[in-house]
Amino acid sequence: MASTIFKTPCTVPATKGLDREKYVGLRPFSSNLRFDCVKTGAMAWTRHCYKVRASAAHDGPTKKLGLSDAECEEAVTAGNVPEAPPVPPKPVAPAGTPVVPSLLLRRRPRRNRRTPALRASFQETNISPANLVYPLFIHEGEEDTPIGAMPGCYRLGWRHGLLEEVARARDVGVNSVVLFPKVPDGLKSPTGEEAYNENGLVPRAIRLLKDKYPDLVIFTDVALDPYSSDGHDGIVREDGVIMNDETVHQLCKQAVAQARAGADIVSPSDMMDGRVGAIRAALDAEGFQHVSIMSYTAKYASSFYGPFREALDSNPRFGDKKTYQMNPANHREALVEAHEDESEGADILLVKPGLPYLDIIRLLRDNSSLPVAAYQVSGEYSMIKAGGALKMIDEERVMLESLMCLRRAGADIILTYFALQAARCLAGEKSRELYE
Numbered sequence: 534m535a536s537t538i539f540k541t542p543c544t545v546p547a548t549k550g551l552d553r554e555k556y557v558g559l560r561p562f563s564s565n566l567r568f569d570c571v572k573t574g575a576m577a578w579t580r581h582c583y584k585v586r587a588s589a590a591h592d593g594p595t596k597k598l599g600l601s602d603a604e605c606e607e608a609v610t611a612g613n614v615p616e617a618p619p620v621p622p623k624p625v626a627p628a629g630t631p632v633v634p635s636l637l638l639r640r641r642p643r644r645n646r647r648t649p650a651l652r653a654s655f656q657e658t659n660i661s662p663a664n665l666v667y668p669l670f671i672h673e674g675e676e677d678t679p680i681g682a683m684p685g686c687y688r689l690g691w692r693h694g695l696l697e698e699v700a701r702a703r704d705v706g707v708n709s710v711v712l713f714p715k716v717p718d719g720l721k722s723p724t725g726e727e728a729y730n731e732n733g734l735v736p737r738a739i740r741l742l743k744d745k746y747p748d749l750v751i752f753t754d755v756a757l758d759p760y761s762s763d764g765h766d767g768i769v770r771e772d773g774v775i776m777n778d779e780t781v782h783q784l785c786k787q788a789v790a791q792a793r794a795g796a797d798i799v800s801p802s803d804m805m806d807g808r809v810g811a812i813r814a815a816l817d818a819e820g821f822q823h824v825s826i827m828s829y830t831a832k833y834a835s836s837f838y839g840p841f842r843e844a845l846d847s848n849p850r851f852g853d854k855k856t857y858q859m860n861p862a863n864h865r866e867a868l869v870e871a872h873e874d875e876s877e878g879a880d881i882l883l884v885k886p887g888l889p890y891l892d893i894i895r896l897l898r899d900n901s902s903l904p905v906a907a908y909q910v911s912g913e914y915s916m917i918k919a920g921g922a923l924k925m926i927d928e929e930r931v932m933l934e935s936l937m938c939l940r941r942a943g944a945d946i947i948l949t950y951f952a953l954q955a956a957r958c959l960a961g962e963k964s965r966e967l968y969e
């Protein structure tokens with residue numbers, strides 16, 4: 534509804550010139566505070582713009598006069614009211630501000646957004662480093678190799694760079710990681726046996742990490758693609774069909790090998806049918822009842838995975854992943870997957886990618902009592918990095934906002950390549966900015 538605009542000279546005070554932020558935490562009528570009236574003549578657009586603020590360097594409590602409560606009350610009753618700062622003058626609006634009658638509103642939602650302190654009071658969602666899981670790429674080499682499509686990410690040497698990066702993450706409260714191996718081509722095969730080599734890169738890295746940081750939470754990826762000479766998450770039949778049950782058999786062996794090395798949470802990311810139940814049974818049969826399963830419940834056949842596949846050199850050699858990953862057009866199907874995973878014994882349900890799929894995160898949140906995880910994938914990460922590098926967006930603010938939105942949609946935990954950077958921001962100045 535458009536409000537009527539009166540073309541009259543400005544006499545209406547507005548709050549714009551008043552630096553309300555300065556009142557945060559202050560009790561303006563407390564006699565301990567001295568208020569100074571400062572004429573801010575520099576603001577040419579107002580006629581009388583006074584800024585009233587608490588004196589920055591106030592000299593502690595006012596001197597006591599040694600009066601009793603009764604004497605103080607008596608003085609007030611007798612009309613000797615002690616001085617307190619004056620009511621600040623009404624701030625003046627800029628010349629040309631239309632004079633309009635106040636809207637008769639019973640509710641003005643802006644009242645609860647007026648100051649940083651109020652906004653902090655009514656904030657519905659929060660994010661902490663404890664909610665973040667840090668995906669780390671590892672390789673057999675000794676050096677850390679930068680990943681071109683993911684600025685700031687490296688294939689870390691499993692004996693050096695990996696340990697150092699984990700130490701940095703733990704320093705700022707990120708104590709959960711998920712490992713993705715870059716497997717030498719010579720170890721890849723159509724059936725991906727290397728996935729369950731107990732002395733393979735991932736089990737070795739897990740043992741090393743657990744030796745150094747016993748309380749680190751280690752998630753693993755359960756899927757054949759880094760080990761498959763076809764670059765698919767499952768075994769490929771001669772006619773191109775991805776074989777389900779045979780692949781699940783391999784995944785069970787992979788999950789058990791990871792659990793034996795010390796993984797806390799195994800995460801099947803392949804989207805084969807029935808793998809959660811089968812992996813649960815395999816883990817239990819080997820005495821790994823305590824190892825959790827985070828199921829990639831709703832993993833979509835997404836183009837946002839491009840940079841990741843470059844990082845691991847794991848692009849499918851032919852075709853795409855549409856016969857196992859979900860159609861991005863589908864919503865209800867996520868519920869079908871969620872019901873299956875839940876009944877097969879998943880401990881955590883994951884949605885992937887993150888930001889373009891907030892509705893799916895909310896869908897699972899509203900339809901399951903299990904924790905929900907969101908994966909902010911490589912493409913999401915790289916877009917924010919690129920936008921930041923081109924100075925088109927403020928990288929850190931967009932990063933924190935997108936993580937907050939994933940939480941608001943219903944994600945308990947977020948897998949994100951930003952985990953370390955975000956936790957550093959949350960620990961410092963940027964977090965206050967985000968909340969204000």
Ligand code: PBG
Pocket residue numbers: 754755756757758766802803837838839840841842854909910911912
């Ligand atoms: C494969 C896997 C993929 C990712 C995690 N596990 C890629 C794929 O399905 O091809 C993608 C993660 C990302 O893009 O950040 N098992």
